[in-house]
Amino acid sequence: MRYIDEFQDSGLSRRLLDDITRSLTRSWSLMEVCGGQTHSIIRHGIDQMLPDGIELIHGPGCPVCVTPLNVIDKALEIASRSGVVFCSFGDMLRVPGSHRDLFRVKSEGADIRVVYSPLDALNLARREPHRQVVFFAVGFETTAPAIAMAARQxxxxxxxxxxxxxxxxxxxxxxxAVMRSPGCRVQAFLAAGHVCSVMGTAEYPALADAYRVPIVVTGFEPLDILEGIRRTVRQLERGEHRVENAYPRAVPAQGNPAALRTLREVFCTTDRSWRGIGVIPRSGWRLRDAYRDLDAEHRFDVEDLTVEESAECRSGEVLQGRLKPHECRAFGTTCTPRTPLGATMVSSEGACAAYYLYRRVATPDAKETVAHD
Incomplete structure (x- = not known):
């Protein structure tokens, strides 16, 4: 895997870190939006190596983590019904609902299957025409095109x-929503490269201008992230607030035209509730009326199901960058991957899971060398 190794080169990492340090004249707070970037940052110790004065704030970019509790309970209700085959990506199975999760429902006899693509669920429906096959369509802009294609098929x-x-x-x-939240400290964003590979960068300049924040599209390997930070700090030090693409090998400015056409045919924007955060206007997609017959909420009559969020879980503050996972009293005690209070502890992109997995129970003072796996 020489190509991957090149983006984990410790010598190049040190040069980027030196460049960041030389350009720094004051403190800055940056948010990486994507949970995949958060895991890479914690795994490689990037946040610990950065010069004093740069804080990385973990953002809400984990779709599993922000799936609202009432949607999880809808999934549990549908999956429990006779004659249903409920299909999902694997990282949804441990996400806690009000009283149980999909693993528990599966152990009680429900037919719940992990699939790697919505097309797997579609093929299952073709093979078993006498059973209702439901796919749990969760994700950001990256997974939506495949799900839209499944709906078309x-x-x-x-x-x-x-x-x-x-x-x-x-x-x-x-x-x-982050920029409008009370007490927001974010001064710049590292945008998710895989999202922009689908959607392009057209939606970001208006945000950069409105809130006067640099937005740098960034990849996921250590050098990608450090280059994104370097460009972001350079803009901040110059008083600029532009959109830059630091991930050109994967992100064209116009995105993926074929994927965008499919998305627009199947989905339209809607207000969406985010777990631990609340409703964000026009922050989600729903099936267009022409595809309403494929809407499981409508088919199984669970549209009006409502529940209350746990008062003990502080994942909403983690998702908004107000709290580091280890600063929560429940972290690693009453909240662990085996006994999660919130999705951020069990999702493969959750910040709490990253801190637990890599034993980040406190933020060390010492600056260490990037881990090279």
């Missing part, structure tokens, strides 16, 4: 036993 094939429980969310409205 289901329509083309005339499948009446396939439906989608949709909880898709969008990154730009989340950035705006």
């Amino acid at each position: 289901a329509r083309r094939l005339g499948l009446r036993n396939f439906s989608l429980l949709v909880s898709h969310v969008r990154v730009p409205p989340a950035i705006e």
Whole structure:
């Protein structure tokens, strides 16, 4: 894997760190939006190596973590019904609902299957026409095109036993919600490269101008992240607030035109509730009326199901960058991957899971060398 190794080169990492240090004249707070970037940062100790004065704030870019509690409970209700095959990506199975999770429902006899693509669920519906197959459609802009394609295929094939429980969310409205939140300390953003590979960068200049924040599209390897930080700090020190693409090998400015056409055919924007945060206007997608027959909430009559969030779990503050995971009293005690209070402890992109996995129970003072795996 020489290509990956090149983006984890410790010598180049040190040169980027030296450049960041030389350009720094004051303190700055940056938010990495994506949970995948958070895991890379914690895994490689990037936040510990940065010069004093740069704080990385972990953002709400984990779609599993922000899936609201009532949607999890809707999934549990649908999955429990006779004759249903409930399909999901694996990282949703441990996300706690009000009283249980999908693993527990599966152990009670429900037919819950982990799939790697919504098209796997679609093929299952074709093979088992006498059963209702439901796919749990969770994700940001990265997974939405494949799910939109599955909806198109289901329509083309005339499948009446396939439906989608949709909880898709969008990154730009989340950035705006962060900037509008009380006490916001974020001065710049590292934008998620995989999201922009689908959507392009057209939605970000207006945000950069409105809130006077640099937005740098960034990848996921150590050198990608350090280069994103370097460009962000350079803008901040110059008093600039532009959108820059530091991930050109994967992100064209116009995004993926074919994926965008499919998304616009199947989905339209809607207000969406984010777990621990609340409702963010136009921050999600729902199926268009032409695809309403594929809406699992409508098909199984669970649209009006409502629940109360746990008062003990502080994942909403973590998702908004107000709290580091280890600063929560429940972290590592009453809240662990085996006994999670919130999704941020069990999602593969959750900040709490990253801190627990890499034993980040406190923020060390010492600056260490980037881990090279």
